[in-house]
Each structure stands twice: as C-alpha cells, then as structure tokens.
Amino acid sequence: MIAVTDTTLEIQKKFSLMYKELVKTFPQIPDIQYREFAFLFWDKIYMIRHRGFNNAQLFYSELKAGPPQHVYHSAALYYDPANKIMTEKGWFGCDFVVDIDADHMQVPCQETHDYFICSTCDYVSKETITKCPKCEGSIRKQQWLCDLCLEASKKEVIRLVEDFLPDFGFTKDHVKVNFSGHRGYHIHLQDEFLRKMNSNERRQIVDYLTGTNFDPKDCLIYNDSNGYFTGTSIDDPGWKGRVARKFLEILSKCDSIDSFERTYGMYYLENKLKHILFESDARNKLIHQLTTKSRFWVHFDLTKTSWEKIKNFLIAASKCDIDIPVSIDTHRLIRVQGSIHGKTGFVAKPLNYYEMVNFNPLADPVIFSMDEESYMGINISTPICPEIRIKDQIFGPYKKNEKISVPEAVAVFLICKGVAEIS
Amino acid sequence: MLNYNAFGLVYKYPWLEGGREIFDPPLDSEGGEQEEAIHYYNKRFTNFFETYPDLHQKLVDVFSFAIEKKETGIHLTDNELNVILFYMIKTLLAAFDNRILENYVANLVSKLYHQRFLSESPQNLEMLSRKMDFNCHYEKKELEIGNVLFPFWVEVHKYVPVAAMLMDSTYQLINRNVINGRVYLLKDNVARLLQEIVRKHIIPDHQKASVELMEMLLKIKSVSAVLEVISKFIEEKKISSPHFETSNVYENVVYALYPPCIKFILNKATNGVNLAHSERLHIAFFYANTNHTVEDTVDVFRTLPDFDEKIARYNVEFSRGIGGKGKLYSVYSCAKLKSIQLCKAMDKDYGDVICAEGVFRKGVVGKVPIKSPKDYVFWKNVEIKRNLKVKPI
Numbered sequence: 001m002i003a004v005t006d007t008t009l010e011i012q013k014k015f016s017l018m019y020k021e022l023v024k025t026f027p028q029i030p031d032i033q034y035r036e037f038a039f040l041f042w043d044k045i046y047m048i049r050h051r052g053f054n055n056a057q058l059f060y061s062e063l064k065a066g067p068p069q070h071v072y073h074s075a076a077l078y079y080d081p082a083n084k085i086m087t088e089k090g091w092f093g094c095d096f097v098v099d100i101d102a103d104h105m106q107v108p109c110q111e112t113h114d115y116f117i118c119s120t121c122d123y124v125s126k127e128t129i130t131k132c133p134k135c136e137g138s139i140r141k142q143q144w145l146c147d148l149c150l151e152a153s154k155k156e157v158i159r160l161v162e163d164f165l166p167d168f169g170f171t172k173d174h175v176k177v178n179f180s181g182h183r184g185y186h187i188h189l190q191d192e193f194l195r196k197m198n199s200n201e202r203r204q205i206v207d208y209l210t211g212t213n214f215d216p217k218d219c220l221i222y223n224d225s226n227g228y229f230t231g232t233s234i235d236d237p238g239w240k241g242r243v244a245r246k247f248l249e250i251l252s253k254c255d256s257i258d259s260f261e262r263t264y265g266m267y268y269l270e271n272k273l274k275h276i277l278f279e280s281d282a283r284n285k286l287i288h289q290l291t292t293k294s295r296f297w298v299h300f301d302l303t304k305t306s307w308e309k310i311k312n313f314l315i316a317a318s319k320c321d322i323d324i325p326v327s328i329d330t331h332r333l334i335r336v337q338g339s340i341h342g343k344t345g346f347v348a349k350p351l352n353y354y355e356m357v358n359f360n361p362l363a364d365p366v367i368f369s370m371d372e373e374s375y376m377g378i379n380i381s382t383p384i385c386p387e388i389r390i391k392d393q394i395f396g397p398y399k400k401n402e403k404i405s406v407p408e409a410v411a412v413f414l415i416c417k418g419v420a421e422i423s
Numbered sequence: 424m425l426n427y428n429a430f431g432l433v434y435k436y437p438w439l440e441g442g443r444e445i446f447d448p449p450l451d452s453e454g455g456e457q458e459e460a461i462h463y464y465n466k467r468f469t470n471f472f473e474t475y476p477d478l479h480q481k482l483v484d485v486f487s488f489a490i491e492k493k494e495t496g497i498h499l500t501d502n503e504l505n506v507i508l509f510y511m512i513k514t515l516l517a518a519f520d521n522r523i524l525e526n527y528v529a530n531l532v533s534k535l536y537h538q539r540f541l542s543e544s545p546q547n548l549e550m551l552s553r554k555m556d557f558n559c560h561y562e563k564k565e566l567e568i569g570n571v572l573f574p575f576w577v578e579v580h581k582y583v584p585v586a587a588m589l590m591d592s593t594y595q596l597i598n599r600n601v602i603n604g605r606v607y608l609l610k611d612n613v614a615r616l617l618q619e620i621v622r623k624h625i626i627p628d629h630q631k632a633s634v635e636l637m638e639m640l641l642k643i644k645s646v647s648a649v650l651e652v653i654s655k656f657i658e659e660k661k662i663s664s665p666h667f668e669t670s671n672v673y674e675n676v677v678y679a680l681y682p683p684c685i686k687f688i689l690n691k692a693t694n695g696v697n698l699a700h701s702e703r704l705h706i707a708f709f710y711a712n713t714n715h716t717v718e719d720t721v722d723v724f725r726t727l728p729d730f731d732e733k734i735a736r737y738n739v740e741f742s743r744g745i746g747g748k749g750k751l752y753s754v755y756s757c758a759k760l761k762s763i764q765l766c767k768a769m770d771k772d773y774g775d776v777i778c779a780e781g782v783f784r785k786g787v788v789g790k791v792p793i794k795s796p797k798d799y800v801f802w803k804n805v806e807i808k809r810n811l812k813v814k815p816i
Contacts, residue, residue, distance in 0.1 A: 130696055130728050138728065168579050169604020193580035201587040203762045204596040212762050214597045219569070236569060237602040295569060324763055325701060 007421045008042050014412060015067035015340055018367060023060040027338040027350045030190065032056055034077040036089070038333050039068040040342070047072075049333075052082030069342030072333035075188075077195070086331065093195035096202065097334055098209070099326040100156045101184030102149035106266040106321075113144035113386045122383040122400070142419070144386050145183050145344075150361045153184045160187060160320050161353055164209055167238060172353040179365055181341025181348040185356070186334060199328050206327045211319035214239050219295065220311050222304040229307045231297035234290060239318070243311075246318040247297075248290040254278050267317045273309060276301050340367070345412035363391045366409050374408035378415065379423035388413065432554075435501050435539065437509035438624040439554050445503060446510035465643045471511070472645035475504045479649055482511055486653045489527040490660050499535055513627055515653065518640050520633035524657065525626050533622035540614035545574055548613055555620050557581055559613050566607055568600050573607035577616075582606040585616045588623065590758075590794060676713040679807065682799035683773035684765050685709055690773075692723050701763045707742040708752045709796055717743065756795050777802050 029035065037051040037059065053059040063071065074081065075097045079090030102110070116125045120137030129139055161175050176188045197205075207213050219230050219240060232240035234248055254260040257274045269277075276282050282299040289297055302310070326332055335341070337350040346365040368374070370391050380398045387396040388410070395410050403423050406414070414420035433441045447467075472478050484497055485508070499505055512532060516525050540548060545561045552559035558581050565572035579601065586594045594615070600607040608616075640646045681689070688702045698706075703724065710720040717739050724735045744751040757778070760766040768778035781790035782802045793799055 128696075130694075166603060167601045191580075197583065198587075201583050203759065204583045204587050207595060207762055208597045208601070210762075211597070212764075213592055213595050213758065215592055216598055217593060233569065237600045237607070239597055240569075240600075328762065 005421070007415055010422050011412065011415055012042050012067055014345075014368065014408070015069075016064060018340060019060075019063045019067050022338060022340070022347070022367070023063060026056065026060060029056065029059070029073065029336065031077055032059065032073075034079070034081060034092075036074040036076070036078060036081040036333070037062075037336075038072045038074075039066075040070040040072075041066060042069050042342075050082055050084045052080075063339070067340075071336045071339045073336050075332045075334050076330055091330070093192075094197075094330040094332070095334075096189040096191070096194035096197070096205070097326055097332065098160060098187040098189075099180075099184060099323040100153050100160065100187065100321065101180065101182075101323055102145070102153050103143065103183055104321060104323045105149075105152055105156065107149045107152045108266070109146050109148040113146055115142045115384055116140075117142055117383060124383050140418075142382065142384070142417075143183070144388070144417075145362075146386075147362065147389065149183055154356070154359070154361070156321050157185045157187060157356060160209070160322070163242070164320055167208070168205070175353045177351045177353060177356045178335070178337045179346075179349045179351060179356075179359060179361055180335055181339075181346045181365060182344055197330075199330055202328050202330070206322070206324055208239075209320040209322055209327075210324060211239065211315045214315055216240060222307045224304065227298070227300055229297045229302070231289075231295055233293040233295050235293055242318050243314045244290060246314055247310075248287065250314075250317065251277065251283055251287050251290070255283070264317060267313055269313045270309060273302075273306055273313075276306070277310075341416075343416050345409065345416045362389050366390055368407075368409035368412045370407040370409050372407075375405045376408055376411040377403065377405050377423045378411050378420040379403050380414075380419060381421050382419040385414065385419045431501070434503060434505055435499075436536070436551065436554075437506040438621065442506050443510065445506045461639055461642060464639065468511075468643050469645050471507050475507065478504065478507060478511070479645070481508050482515070482649045483652050485512055485531065486515075486524075486528060487656050489531040490524070490656050492527070494531065494534055497531070497535060499539065509625075513625060514636070514640070515646075515650065516625070517627035518633055518637040518650070519653075519657070520629070520637075521657070529622045529625040532625055533618045536621045537614050537618035540617050541611070545610060548610065548617075549575070552577075552613060552617060555617060557585065557617060557620060559608070559616075568607065571609075573600065573609060575608040575610065575613050576605040577608060577613075579604050579606055582616075585619055588619050589615075592792075676715075676800055680800045680803045682796040682803075683767035683770055683775050683778055684760055684796060687767045687770060687773045688765075689723065692726055694726075697728055698724075701765060703738070704742070704752075705755050705760070705765055707739050708754050711739075711743045711751060712754045712797065713800070717745075754796050757793060757798075760796070775799070775803075777806070 033052070033054050035052070036049065037053060038047050038049040039051070039062075040047050051062075053062070074094075076094040077092055079092060081089060083089045111126060114126075116127070116129050116139050117123070118132035118135065118137045119140055121132060121135045123132050123134045123137075125133075125139075131137075132139060157177060161172055165171075165175065170189065170191075174189065174191070176190070178186045178188065180186055194205075216232075216239075219232050220243070222229050231247075232244040234241060234244045236244060250260070250264060253263060255278065257271075257278055260269075260274055260278050276299070277286070280301070282301060285299055286297060297307075326334075335348050337348055339348050340346070341348055345368055346361075347367045349359075349365045351359055370393075380400055380402045383400045385396055385398040387394055389395075390407075390410050390413060395406055398404060398419075411420070411422075415422070430441075433439050433445065436442075437445075481497075481504075488494075488497055499508075509532075512528060516528060519525075540551070543551065549559055549561035557577065559575050559577045561575055563574075565574040566576070567573075579596070582599075583596060586596060586599075592598060594612075596606070637650075640650060678686075684705065688698060688706055691702070692698060692706075706723055707720055710723070717736065720739045721732065721735050724730055724739075725732075742752050755763075755765070757766060766778070767773045768775065777793060777799055781792040782798075783789075784791050793802065
C-alpha cells in the first residue's frame with residue numbers, strides 16, 4: 001500500500017469527476033468482452049489484473065467508482081479474459097500494436113529535461129545513476145515532455161505509416177492511432193491475419209520495421225577486385241530501395257559536417273567518413289550515381305571497411321524507432337483509449353491518421369480546466385521542475401518549495417508528474 | 424495445362440485433400456461392422472505390406488537415411504504406395520515421439536519433395552501452392568528487379584508464417600522484395616517455402632498418446648518388424664529425445680563459456696543497474712538450461728536496485744517449470760536476441776568471433792552462423808579444448 005495523502009485524495013476526486021464526464025462520450029473499445037482489463041490504483045503498488053467486462057457500461061462504472069491512476073486492456077483477445085490462469089484464458093488473437101515513444105528514442109531534448117534525483121537528499125544528476133553518490137539513497141528518474149520529443153514521436157509515426165506500412169499493403173485509412181497521454185503514440189492494426197500471428201511471425205514484421213537482420217546477399221557488398229560497392233537503386237523495393245533513398249536524402253540535405261550533425265547527429269558515423277561524404281567531391285559523385293539509379297556506388301577514397309560502416313549507418317538511419325517487445329508480445333496490456341494517463345492527467349486520445357498529423361499533444365488531450373476560476377495552489381516538491389507548455393501557455397521552470405497558483409490542468413499535470421503537492 | 428487427374432496429384436503429393444482418406448478411409452465407408460481399432464489396423468496395415476512388398480524396405484530406408492543424414496538414394500513413386508509411405512512415416516514418428524528423429528525424417532522427406540517441386544512447371548507450382556493454402560501467384564509477365572526476373576508473388580500474410588519457420592536469413596521478410604503487400608519470389612524460393620510446409624505436415628501432432636499408439640503398432644506383425652529395425656538405428660546412433668543434443672557440454676558451464684549477451688547482462692547486474700524485462704528473462708532461461716541452480720540465478724538479481732527475493736525466486740522457479748505451467752523455457756535464439764537488441768556479437772567489450780562470424784562445420788564451405796547461445800557454449804568449449812591441446816613452448 002502507498003500512503004494516501006491529501007494530494008492523492010484530491011487528484012482521485014478530480015479523476016473521478018472527470019471520468020463521470022468522459023464516459024458520456026467514451027470511445028468504443030473493440031471486442032470489449034474478449035479483453036482482459038488491468039487497473040493501477042493510486043494507493044497500490046501492484047496492478048489489479050484479470051478483470052473482464054461483458055459490456056462497456058460495467059467498465060464505465062468501475063472507472064467512476066474507484067478512479068484508477070492507469071487503466072489498461074489486453075491487446076490480446078480471450079474467450080475467458082477474467083480467468084487468472086493465462087493458459088486457460090483461451091487466447092484467440094492479438095492486435096498488432098506498434099508503440100512509438102520518445103522514451104525509446106534518441107532525442108537530444110532528453111538531456112535538457114530528464115533527470116535522476118535522489119529521493120533522500122535531492123541530489124540531481126543528468127547522468128544515469130542507480131544509487132546516490134552522496135547518501136546512497138534510492139534514485140528516481142524524472143522524465144519530462146516537451147514539444148521536441150513529442151514532435152520526434154509524431155514524425156516517427158508518420159514515417160511508419162507513410163514509408164513502411166505501404167510495403168505491407170496498408171493504407172493510411174487502415175491505421176488507428178492512440179496518443180498515449182504521455183510521450184508517444186500506439187498504432188493499432190486490427191487486421192485478422194495480424195491478429196492470428198504468433199510471436200515468431202510478429203518478429204518478422206518487427207525486424208522489417210527496425211532493420212534487424214537486414215543482410216541482402218546480392219547487394220551492399222564491396223567488390224575487392226574493382227573497388228566498387230554494389231549498392232542498391234532508389235527504385236528498388238523494400239529495404240534495398242529504402243537504404244538508397246536514405247543515402248540520397250542525407251547526401252542531398254547535408255553539404256557540410258555541421259549540417260549533417262544538426263539533422264542526423266544521433267546516428268554514429270566516423271569523422272573521417274563524414275569528411276569524405278559531406279566535404280569532398282564524393283558527395284556530388286555519389287548523388288549523381290544515386291539519382292541515375294546506378295547500383296554501383298563508387299568512390300575510391302572509401303575502402304571496404306568504410307563502406308561497411310556506411311552501410312550500418314544507413315540501416316540505423318532508415319529504421320523505424322519502435323518499442324520492440326510491445327509488438328512481439330501476444331499478451332501485452334495497452335493503455336485504454338479515452339482513459340486518463342496517471343502521469344500527466346492528459347487523455348489517451350484515439351485519432352485517425354489525418355487527425356494525428358495535426359494533433360497538438362500539449363493542448364488537444366488536455367481535459368482539465370485552464371480557466372481562471374480553476375486555479376489551484378500547489379507547492380513544488382522536487383529540486384528541479386522544468387518548464388512545460390500546456391495549451392498555449394508556458395509554466396515554469398520552478399524551484400523546490402516554490403508555492404504557485406496555476407490552472408487546474410497544470411496543477412494536475414505537475415502533481416501527476418510527482419513534482420508538486422497540494423499546498 | 425495441368426497434367427494431373429484427381430488421383431495423380433494426390434499420389435504425388437499425399438498431404439493434399441484426399442490423401443489421408445486413401446491411407447485411412449473413414450470407418451463407415453468400409454461397409455462392414457465397426458471393429459476394434461487393433462483388428463481394423465492390423466488388417467489394413469498387413470494389407471499394405473502384402474500389396475506393396477517394397478514398403479518395408481522403403482520405410483527402413485527413409486528412417487536410416489534420415490538418421491545417417493544421407494540425402495540421395497530414396498526415390499518417391501507416383502502411385503498409391505507413395506501415399507501409404509507418407510502416412511506410415513507420420514504414424515511411426517507419432518509412435519516414437521522423439522523430436523530429434525522427427526526433425527531428421529521431416530528434413531529428409533521434405534527435401535525429397537523439394538526436388539519434386541523444382542521439376543514442376545510454374546503453373547503447376549502455382550496450383551500446388553494454392554492447394555497447400557500458400558496461394559502463390561505466377562505471372563507470365565515477370566517483375567524485373569535489379570536484372571532479376573521474379574515470376575511469382577505471394578501476399579505478405581501468407582508468406583510470413585512460412586518464412587518464420589525458416590532459419591535461413593535470406594527468407595526473412597526484411598531480405599525479400601516486398602511491394603504493396605506482395606513478396607516477390609523465384610521458383611527456387613517457392614519450392615523451398617513449400618518444402619517447409621511439407622516439413623510441418625510430417626511432424627506429428629504431439630497431443631495424441633504415443634505410448635498407446637506404439638503398443639498397438641507393436642501388435643501388428645508387419646509394422647513391428649519395421650519398428651524393430653528403426654529402434655536399432657536409434658539405439659546405435661543414440662538418438663534419444665530429448666537429451667541427445669544436450670550431452671554433458673551444458674553440465675559444467677563456467678563464466679568463460681558464457682556468450683557475450685549473458686556476460687553483458689551480468690556486468691550490468693553486478694554494477695547494480697536495473698535490467699530490462701527481456702534481460703532478466705534471458706538470464707533466467709539461460710541459467711535454467713545450463714548447470715545453474717535456482718540460487719545461482721536469484722543471486723544474479725540480488726544486486727539490482729529493485730530486487731525482491733520473493734518475486735525473483737517465483738519468476739526463476741517459473742522459468743524452470745516449477746509451479747505455473749510446469750514448462751521449462753528454452754534459451755532465446757540468436758535471431759530473437761537480435762530482434763530485441765540483446766545480441767552483443769559485435770560489442771567492443773564482450774563481442775566474440777563465434778557469435779559475429781559463425782563457426783566452421785564439417786561438410787560446409789565457409790562459416791555457419793550459430794543459432795543459439797547454447798551453440799556458443801558448445802563451440803567455445805571446442806575452441807578452449809583445441810587451445811589446450813597446443814603445447815606451450
């Protein structure tokens with residue numbers, strides 16, 4: 001059990017009132033009677049699992065009665081979802097879910113707003129630490145969100161839908177996207193054939209998205225006899241074409257090491273190779289070879305080892321950054337669309353692809369009030385509280401013990417993030 | 424134009440619709456009174472062996488060649504005998520209930536059919552694939568990709584389940600030409616994929632009771648004679664499921680034999696860094712399948728910041744089949760480890776040439792990649808023993 005404080009009680013009350021409103025227009029959960037539900041309540045450290053609901057009304061009653069901090073349902077479908085023994089649930093399918101989340105991506109803004117903080121002495125570190133170097137106290141990771149990381153997640157979803165899914169014959173209309181309520185998006189594909197796939201089969205799709213095990217035998221190989229690198233053509237299908245197109249895109253966009261660092265700096269490439277590719281005549285030659293759809297990429301300053309490194313770099317830059325285990329797992333629990341995220345107070349919003357493109361994740365899922373009459377007094381309880389934009393206003397940064405009065409939505413956000421308490 | 428009549432096709436490819444009925448027609452169609460199973464099968468199987476005197480030798484050849492890993496010398500017929508042979512092989516495999524034997528035999532038989540597929544016309548291959556629910560399409564106007572003409576395509580959802588059964592990375596979806604939901608294939612590729620479907624057809628359904636089946640078959644004189652010969656082969660070659668592979672290599676696995684992926688995770692754990700779920704599972708499964716005790720495994724997790732002895736012990740025991748499903752989980756394969764980004768073959772601190780480049784194996788040109796961390800243990804052991812043989816100067 002977790003000690004129930006005034007702050008927790010207040011937040012529970014706010015969630016309960018909000019759920020009473022939300023259930024009136026709660027998005028339909030497909031195949032609700034076949035899904036396992038799980039709840040994480042404010043006063044418990046463990047999850048209440050193996051719940052099943054024959055209809056949406058029963059589920060709504062549960063939401064209103066004991067408003068959970070987090071609520072999940074299984075991506076899997078079971079004949080007996082409430083059975084506590086997994087093997088007796090009667091698995092008969094599982095949605096294919098792709099989780100794209102800034103948590104799993106290399107986004108530079110993380111360095112500016114994510115911290116490791118000692119729960120005992122408030123020691124703050126930007127480096128990953130597991131024990132406080134000052135007092136050996138336990139460490140908690142304080143993850144934040146900003147426009148940059150949310151934009152990076154969205155761009156990755158767009159890349160998935162526009163660049164990868166067409167290979168499988170999926171159109172944009174196929175895709176259902178849920179904003180997670182925090183730093184990412186869940187993309188649901190509910191096609192019958194994907195639902196029936198086992199983990200091994202799902203791994204084929206996941207490897208395709210992540211570039212894992214990409215090893216064509218007939219190309220992307222160096223020919224020792226003539227110094228040619230047998231590349232691929234931008235017109236080639238699948239990953240072969242993807243790699244060529246990425247190479248052309250990078251060479252076209254970057255005419256200096258600086259411009260490369262700005263756009264693709266998160267992918268490792270040796271300095272020597274950066275110099276050859278972006279600041280020598282190799283760049284124009286290679287652009288010419290790629291645009292003329294040549295399958296031979298030739299530049300004699302690039303050795304066999306250099307080409308191997310460029311190949312690995314191109315694969316890394318072409319892949320889709322997804323949370324792999326989510327898509328492979330056939331029993332995964334996924335946040336319920338339309339529910340409130342307990343770490344932000346934002347709603348996990350279901351969207352179609354076109355809505356997602358114009359979605360503002362720091363405004364559109366804000367459900368608590370921003371009105372003047374909703375202002376609440378809160379006390380900052382953490383040594384570092386970075387700034388946050390909610391709707392079109394920026395709040396913070398704040399210091400520890402600072403007493404502030406902010407709109408309800410902001411207060412709920414800061415409390416859910418664990419950086420503030422009701423004063 | 425297809426050159427098969429209804430029987431011609433099923434005689435050649437016995438798993439197709441109607442094949443099972445030739446071997447084992449529904450009881451009521453015989454017209455007689457229902458007999459006890461043993462009498463019925465005694466009559467039926469004895470009749471097979473009398474009608475086809477070759478059947479005994481053919482069965483013995485299939486099993487002995489499979490065990491000896493010989494691939495030539497067996498000829499499939501195009502008549503009823505081929506159907507009977509196919510289903511007799513399945514029946515005997517079900518009775519032996521020996522996974523290694525099943526794999527050996529399924530490999531051999533499916534390879535024989537692979538040769539058949541290659542000799543078929545593209546149109547026949549297309550028709551066969553449809554009858555095998557693979558639904559491959561043949562286009563006279565082949566698709567040209569990089570100077571190669573691809574005459575076949577199959578939808579991704581039909582391709583993936585078959586490709587997932589293959590270890591060969593060239594068949595992984597990522598290494599294929601995938602366009603708009605279609606995977607483009609050469610004739611060889613189609614034959615190889617159909618071979619894998621045949622392989623699956625041969626592996627018996629393990630839900631059925633093998634002991635009772637074996638008891639019944641032993642009472643049938645003609646069949647028991649075959650069983651006796653095959654049993655001798657199994658005995659001679661020590662193909663005793665399920666411990667054949669494990670031998671004693673895995674009974675004394677020390678740190679030096681640990682694969683890079685395990686060493687990497689252990690290093691994290693000893694430094695008190697929290698492990699990801701998949702990392703914990705990999706340690707638990709690897710330790711469960713080598714010589715480590717529950718205590719050894721729990722001790723790995725003891726240094727983690729979120730260590731809870733009760734939870735750790737429960738999970739470690741679960742991975743060993745103590746409680747829960749009663750199932751011993753096997754070690755993650757290298758393919759899975761790559762997928763979940765736990766493969767450390769190329770890691771600058773822990774990488775190893777066995778993982779990165781593979782190993783030389785008898786009868787194979789070039790290095791063959793290892794498939795599992797247990798393979799690494801085996802080959803590292805070989806490498807260490809070889810090095811020990813070199814006398815110091």
